[in-house]
Amino acid sequence: MGIVQLPPPVVPRARPRLDPRALERDLRARVSGEVRFDTGSRAAYSTDASNYRQVPIGVVVPHTVEAAVEAVAVCREHGAPLLSRGGGTSLAGQCCNTAVVIDWSKYCHRLLSVDPGRRLCTVEPGIVLDDLNRRLAPHRLQYGPRPSTHRNCTLGGMIGNNSCGSTAQAYGKVVDNVRRLEVLTYDGLHLWVGPTGDGELAELTARSDRTGEIYRSLAWLRDHYADEIRARFPDIPRRVSGYNLDSLLPEHGFDVAGLLVGSESTLVTVLRAELELVPVPAHMSMVVLGFPDIATAADHVPAIVRHEPHALEGLDRKLLEFERVKHLNPAALRMLPDGTAYLMAQFAGRDAEESHGKAHTLTVEVPDATGSAIYDDTAHETLLWHVRESGLGATAHVPHHPDTWEGWEDSAVPPQRLGDYLRDLRALMKRFGYGEPSLYGHFGQGCVHTRIPFDLSSAEGIRTMREFAEHAADIVVGYGGSLSGEHGDGQSRAELLGKMFGPEIMEAFGQLKAVFDPADQMNPGKIVHPYRLDENLRLGAMYQPWRPETAFAYPHDQGRFDKAAARCVGVGKCRSLEGGVMCPSYRATREEEHCTRGRARLLFEMVRNDSPVEDGWRSTAVLDALDLCLACKGCKTDCPVNVDMATYKAEFLHHHYAGRPRPRPHYSMGWLPVWAALAGRVPRLVNTLARMPLLERAIKAAGGIAPERQLPLFAPQPFTEWWRARGPRGPGERGEVVVWPDTFTNYFHPEIGRAAVEVLEAAGFRVKVPGRAVCCGLTWISTGQLDMARRALRRTLDVLREDLRQGTPVVGLEPSCTAVFRADAQEMWPQDPDVRRLGEQTRTLAELLTERAPDWWPPSVDADAVVQRHCHQYAVMGFDAERRLMERAGLRADVLDAGCCGLAGNFGFERGHYRISQDIAELGLLPAVRTAGPDTVIMADGFSCRTQIEQSNTGRVPVHLAEVLAAGLYGTTPKAQRTQPPGTAARVAVIAAAAAAAGVALAGVRARRS
Template identity: 35%
Template sequence: MTAVEASPPRGAAAGDERGVELEQLLMRDLEGEVAFDDYSRHLFSRDASMYAIRPVGVAFPRDADDVAAAVTAAASLGVPVVPRGAGTSLAGQTVGDGLVLDMSRHMGRIHWIDPDARTALVEVGVVQDDLNVAAATHGLMFGPDTSTSNRATIGGMAGNNSAGSGSVRYGMTIDHIRSLDVVLSDGSRALFEPVDQTERERRAAQQTLEGRIYRGLPEIVDRHARAIAEDFPAFWRRAGGYRLDRLADDTAFDLAKFVVGSEGTLAVATQALVDLVPKPARTVFAVGHFTSVPAAIAATGDALECGPAQVEMMDKTILDLSRRKIEYADLGKSLEGDPAALLFVSFTGDDEAELVANLERLDALWRKNGHGYHTLRAVTPAQQSALLKVRKSSLGLLMASSVGTLRPLAFVEDTAVDPTHLAEYTARFKTLLDGHGLSAGFYGHASVGCLHVRPFVDVTDPAQVATMRAVAIEVKDLVAEYGGANSSEHGDGLVRSEFNRSIFGDDLYEGMREVKRLFDPDNVLNPGKIVDAPTMTDNLRDPALPP
């Protein structure tokens, strides 16, 4: 094993003796590289969120043995472990004061694809697009479709329970995980998969951490049965908290699905057996033009009646930003007039005539019900190119619109309500932001009631930081009125975890704390996420550093 720099222990030498000893242990025990220099620690102090925490060091495991060795070494010294994929987290899940495990550098092998079973066995560092390229040779793909698919890893998607634009048809990552090979908080290894009662009891008899987990979880479920049945948000599209509801139903006892969305706080996944879905041969789009965001949302119901694969909304803020960029100039040539919002509705399948008929049916419904003033049809790849380029770049366009330290921040960007409530909910959301003097871009997945709203905030201004937290609390309460989810696909992380007691109630929240203690009694794995979290305004990026 070689260090990144051939020199004495570096980053930790300034005063963190844990880091000095940990670097030595990792250099001895790992095949992959380690990096404790100041530059690497600075690079890995950030992800795609608004947070920054300088880690003790970074390790780049080559395989599951390296992961187990790293967790064992860190745990022996009381150093937390922060698993990380591509670092695309918007909620701060992958930053922390500990040892960052970068699973993306080496653990990107696709072991096999079984086209008959429609499954694939992959390491957690496999990038979503790479899996889709390999699966496409068999006419298959991975169902969840994130906007960061060219860099997001399967492990990160599992840790976060990612969803994306196609979730109205394909659900979330949790719906596509068959089994997970994991490293537990003491460095031991386990295979999480669905088991029947006999097998659960056999595993529970082991005098190991895995055995304690299989013994303890049913007891937690029993103790908190009422809260599990009644206190989870009603809406299905959820990516927050621990999924005790998945253990309380009548299906097999499945720890693989249980730890999906746990953000690396319960176990470190090293390998996943995932389900694949048939890849449609053709995709066509209807792009509705509307005079306002409420008008676009009101048209979503008609779109859902037609069985779409996706219904995505984009507001004028993002459209105007795209017009200022030469690489997106072709979009303006395709649009009719100056819409205040667009709805992108896609239909997928193998029969183009049937798909075009769906476009015609949707157009007729919108005309009949007075929705929109124009519908653009994009059937060929050439017609779709400019539209798709902008649709997938909404976040990038917003971020590029930052002015100095005034940036569109992700702190209330992940709520979701039943689409039947989306129009009223969005109107109240907009009124709430107006009341605080905040502007924002609105875009996202109208088909599943999830809009990504990013208010512009200057975190160098203490008054605006206070406003940001006040807005987060008001939005959390607003979404609860509609039975929605405060975290619908981006997770809890540092930005939303502090509100989980309020969201889930004392009984259910205490059950989740018991889960954390059962899996991780020494609080080694990604502490401060989901339960027992700091205030959302702690650990904001240092405004004195470059953005």
């Protein structure tokens, strides 16, 4: 091979002055993609899921891999540092830097090829793991490593971090599951790398070009440091820290792809990856073993590992306690056997008998467990995995506990020494005054997760955090472990790598960096010559955030908006592409700024004292990010730390437009209760005028309404007028209830109110309806007109006060209005006893019937139904009562897990939002409606959901649960043709007759407004 002249080691140096404007200009001119140097984009990418923050120079979102190659070339010409980013969920700080960030996730997410026979596939770096596995499912193949962020982590990010997850017990880390990588060096070399045989290596090292230079250098590093690598690299399953120099050893086939896995964008840019796949197990069984404490549970790990589990996870009592406090996974927590700490072992088998047999054998061979349980069905196993995968969110922002942070998040030791390590780590935490944080993780491979209540906003607290990390590193090294067992080094641990590897290996790391990136432009300051672990902190000793006066009280954040704005921990669940509600605009745009995390980042930057977002409540960058927030409240439940972006948006709009003109929709749709009350006096005239083409266009233009939308028609008779003429009926043996006449039910769909009255009376309740004009204030809240909303709510309290103090339930028929009483009002006046009563006594129709009339069974409807949950109901009230009541009524309900309908109150009606509103609906709701059988009932309790379905050319008319139950009161025989007096009964009879004749065709017979 001859004499090898290695490049000098990379040393930190002052960087040449960069001209961001010229860099941006050239990127825009030459790169096919989105180039963003604006304040909002830079703020959104300023941090990841770590404690660190560095505002990037700019962001490039390439349309293709080739466009990314050109972006690297432009950055090289300008001397700009680079950072590749996937899902941005890294916990060690490697996904933030003062660099040009390349975000692969929006466009470069193609599955390029699949070879089922060889079990290989080729992907672009932006593809999300769950999306990849969905596409591989027809081949009964999957990509093995599965981090808890599998819904939103990208393969590029997994490669950068050398990710693992629970299934690494069976399949190993990413480094064990990558065949080849296509990479690009900062200086422009483009090549595929992977395992390299001796003959190929000889050919490569003989070349006189840049490729030959790299391979000669790598061969020299292997030969020179081989003994030290074998001596200093811990022989454990979860060594993720440092560069994978061991991949160059002869026993690992001089695998350059393996070397580059886990290099955190500090050496090369990964362009494409050839991945090794594994078969999807035919059947899985899970055994849960209880123990008196987590260290004792860990003592049993070596014995359990001998049974070759597919996964082996540990859960301590603190994690479970925190999940109970935060109402996470209640059904799964009830499934746990006796114990205060647990091991969850999953076994794969060719069939149920084999996997169950393995699980049963384990329970027999661990006789000193305090309890055990075996689960063989996917549904229960999924529930239990949610307990484990909720760990990060469950241990962050726990009520009545200090905030916790990463910083010693994923250390790993030999599994056979795990119990003693946990005891020592717990003792160290107590010695430093951190109490008893939760300890959980991938115990089968000795990897421990924890979040610690560091004080990261005072000089003394930061010094203590640093001292703790140094002592913890010494303990891990003493156990022969790794500082990182999953999430990489980034900035949290890179400074401590010398303790683990010693000076010679650290020298080798520096030389490896110089081989690939001699200019130190690839994610500088991470792994090699790193930033200190106590600098670039998101908070820091100088953190003195702005604490503005607010309209909401933020009772869960010490009454402070700045605390609420800092609530996001960056786990990125809002970037998931399916399941739950959060975040509809991200699912349609795949845009970081339009996910809950991105918006939270901008709000956090807004309250900082050293941020590019400088205009406070007047910030147009924040306004732009919030523009596509549907205020669906999905994040209030789906977000692991309950970021409530709908509330934050309302607060921001309230202040942003204070004392100046608002957008036209704020006056048209924000004041809908007023306009509806006026139109309700002459509804036929208003409907006639609104259907005149010229006048309709003028109304839409004046109100800022999308021209593609149809204006909803007002009902001929408001619900309250019908009620005044009819009045209460029946003895009401179950007591009184107040039916809330929300604006949408009252003026647009009064038939729903009428149906609800008849159902409640049939169930034995005596109905009351407020005799005065009332409103929950929803439309003013959603448009940020919080002074008006507060007035509306105060008026409501005045009207309902006597009933509330007498304990009378309030039945809400419109989920968004019901959610105001259950959530928003509490956020405004958390100490007001009448507001508390309003929240406690407000129920959905299903909740009231299942709680107050548990022995009442509605008449059977015997129908198939496709059911769209309203987002606010999903987020605030839940849907369990509705499921139970539909089952009682004989409805075979397919409750969609399709996310938001896309209309979301005023959002989908606003000019400029129509297209994205439809895109969101097409993600799940509308395809489900179109494919439903003609005899299937389409159900949606929310006015927005019904309107979206009706106005989207589905040919279907959805109905409310109250209408279906009322139909059951009159549709008892297949051919019954009932004639009832005018009113709800007549309408219900028509529905019932049609349902009987067609089986279940309830949806197509609504008597519409004229």
